[in-house]
Amino acid sequence: MILKRTLATLGLLAAATVQAAGNTPAGHADRTLEIYRHIIEVDTSKNTGNTPKVARYLADQLIAAGFPEEDVRVIPKDNFASLVATYRGDGSSGKKAILLLGHMDVVEALDTDWERPPFKLTQDDVNFYARGSIDNKFGIAQLTSTFIRLKQEGFVPNRDLILAFSGDEESDMITTRMMAYDIPEVAEAEFALNSDAGGGNLDASGKPVSYNIQAAEKTYATWEITVRNPGGHSSQPRDDNAIYELADVVKAIQNHRFPVRWSEMTLAYFQQVGQQMGGELGDTMVRFAYNPDDKEAAERLRTEPAYVGATRTTCVVTMLEAGHAENALPQSATATINCRIFPGIQVSDIQAELEQAIANTGAEFELLGEPVESPISELREDVVGAISKAVHSRYPQLPLIAYMAPYGTDGMHFRSAGIPTWGISGIFMDPDEMFAHGLNERVPIKAFHDALDHWSIILRELAGND
Structure with missing residues (x-):
């Protein structure tokens, strides 16, 4: 009864058949692909300092399409930059702005590991391949091109629409924090729609299973666990070797099961x-x-x-660092532990559980950064209705389902700042084929083209004057 009541309340099982949108302008498809190709081929991983280049390129595209320069801002922050671009509405709705989120940075990728060059958009008969092809330059390209398309079509929204693209979502999120808390036109928005989460699931045969709306995400927390030792000469081994002790810590974490x-x-x-x-x-x-x-x-x-x-909190060892010389006993050994914590569970409680699991009172825990706990964004009828129209233009009667993401996105900071946020990517693909953060990241070519009307439909529904 609880499950049926929840679904009915959220209005997720829309049954109406919506006619396909069709009529995607050829220029929109070409432009989206060109933007996609250009930004993919700029390596925006953490240490390159290249997110300002991508932000400036996107800003130039918007200005060339007729957006006033004063409404398109590239905002530097340390080694990164954000892009904040406002599509001015006529104010007729009397409503606050809608934010459109995405991030311009990517996770590192080593050429030697990939079968294809990670920072060049390549393809075969089925997929596009590149680092960032799905996470999140797919969303960045689709949103930017949609703004240009709507401007060229003469669309005047009834409220402001704001692109808020961050530059370091994959690392410290300093640009995200800046936008969510310090830039007034962003911080005062009514709600946000995130291109970096949500989307449709296909099964292995390509059949659509569901469209998923990200309404919550787990808390991201990382610890370094260090074991120390006096060390010594490698010709005089001792039983309390720091690396051996750390190995026991790592195996204990591997074998630990957090509660369901x-x-x-x-x-x-x-x-x-x-x-x-x-x-x-x-x-x-x-x-x-x-x-x-x-x-x-x-x-x-x-x-x-x-x-x-x-189904549970997860913690996994992601990096190791140990020793200082090949002919010396290690004086320290450190493991990096990344945890994704179920909403409602305190970060301190997870550390206590890890300490108990490893059973090593000498191990030192250092919490990195400032974990952000964010609330669930309850679904609302107008947002679900707009998403339904876009999704059902492709797959009539497909169920829309709210979910909690097991990963972290920019959305955590906007939710924490009091701005309800939903992840509603235009992608449809098999989740087992989604190699975000992994080798040979890809996007089905068909999925790329099928998504071209997704944001246009949603923004016209939420901010149109019809």
């Missing part, structure tokens, strides 16, 4: 996705949705990388 957690939203998500997916995994999702105390179902979902994050 759930909310009405995550249970509703598993119910609907499981029913759409079918098969053994789908049946397991439905079992978990109706009985989250089902240990067998929870353990089965734990083995699925795409879904384990929706």
Whole structure:
């Protein structure tokens, strides 16, 4: 009963068939691909200092399309930059602005590891390949080109629309914090729509399963755990070697199982996705949705990388550093532990659980950065209605499902600042084929072109005068 009531309240199972939008201008497709190609081929990983270049390029595209220079701002911050571009409305709605979020930076990629050059857009018969092809230069290109398209079509919104593109989402989010808290026109917006989350799931055969709206995300927290030792000469080994002790710490974290957690939203998500997916995994999702105390179902979902994050807090070792010379016993050894914490659980509680799991009183914990705990953004009828129109123009009657992301996005800071935020990417693809942060990141060519009307439909619905 809880699951059915939740879905009905959110209005997620829209049944109306919406006619396909069609009529995508050829120029819009060409322009979006050109923007996509250009920004992908600028390496914007953390240490390059290149996000200002991408911000300036996008700003120039918007200004050339007729946006006033004073409404297109490249805002430097340390080694990065944000882009804040305002599409002025006529104010007839009396409503505050809508933010459109994305990030211009990417995770590092080594040429030697990839089968293709990571910072050159390449393709085969099925996919585009490049670092950032999905995360998040897909969203950046689609949103920027949509602003240009709407301007060329003479669209005048009834409220301001603001692009708010960050420059360091993949690292410290200093540009995100600046926009969310320090730039008045951004901080005073009514709500935000994030291109860096959400989107449609396809099964392995290409059949659409669901469209997922990101309404919450887990808390991102990273620790360095260090074990210290007096060390000594390598010709005189000792049992209390710092690297060996750290290895025990790492294995303890690998073997630790955090408690299963759930909310009405995550249970509703598993119910609907499981029913759409079918098969053994789908049946397991439905079992978990109706009985989250089902240990067998929870353990089965734990083995699925795409879904384990929706069932519990996760912590994983991501980096190691140890020793100072090949002929010396290590004086210290450090492991970096990245955790994605279920909403409502305190960061301090997770550290306490990790300390208990490793059972090493000499291990030093250092929490990196300032973790941000953000609330769930409850869905609202006008936003869901606009998303429904865009999604159902491609896949009529496909269910829309709210979910909690197991990763972190810029949205956490906007939610924390009191701005409801929903992730609503235009992408549809098989989640098992989504290699964001991994090798040979890709986007289906068909998915790229199918998404070209997504933002135009949504923005006309939410800010049109019709």
